[in-house]
Amino acid sequence: MNVLSIQSHVAYGHVGNASAVFPMQRLGVEVWAVHTVQFSNHTGYGAWRGRVFDGPAIEELVEGIAERGVLPTCDGVLSGYMGSADIGTAILRAVARVRAANPAALYCCDPVIGDVGRGVFVRPGIPEFMRDHAVPAADLITPNQFELDYLSGIETRTLADAKAAVAAVQASGPKVVLVTSLHTRETPDDSIDMLAGEGGRFWRLRTPRLSLSVNGAGDATAALFLVHYARTRSAGEALGAAAASIYGLLRRTAEAGAREILTVAAQDEFVAPSRTFPVEAV
16 A cells, blocks of 8 residues: 655644554555655644645655656555645646546545634635635545534534534535544533444544644544555444554553653554454444
8 A cells, every 4th residue: 555645744743644644654654755744843832843845846846757658556645734735736637646546545534623722723725725726636534523614614512513513514515524522512522433434334433532732633534544444445443443552652652651652552452452342433
């Protein structure tokens, strides 16, 4: 399996491609990583060094890959944080090129816009680009609850609200939606839910809430979900596999008191999660 992953990258820590690439490789996937930025560390530290690449730079790299004649063997494209609309346009052009070479290829878009408690944290114009262009072009999307509410225009206070929001987003294009973190009136205070929807069916998975604040977990979740979905073609099965691995990764990180997720130290969680959780049809 080959995946073209177009995301940000950091030298220190694990966000963007630095979070998504290794889990996929650990699962036996060949990853073609194209970086939209190259920073020393993630911006949550308040200071960083590096540079942002523009859309033409991304397209040039994709052109170089295409010249190797390998696009017909690309099974999926993965994207996350988009620093500008021109980078988003370059990503969608890459998706179109891959699909032209391999119509069976999947596009998984992690529509990074913001989060509960933080609001929108991307540049002006990016939320609208995600909603109007990237999400409709995707086969799979992996929003958090805040992003689901924005994309659907529905405030998700209950499970029924969340299901309606998923269905509304699916109507715009993507056939599979994974809500990576969901807390509704039905969710216990000490837990967090994940919800997947496909073909009018929905599955919920509940894990204990962990006490930690780290970046990059969503990037790894999208990567794992894409791989497991590509292999099983089942949103429910992909949800169970991805959630178990992410919970193990975050549990190990919390136990260590680490600021960065332990992508390398906890790598066995990607192939043999230490704990699994029931996937419930809802």
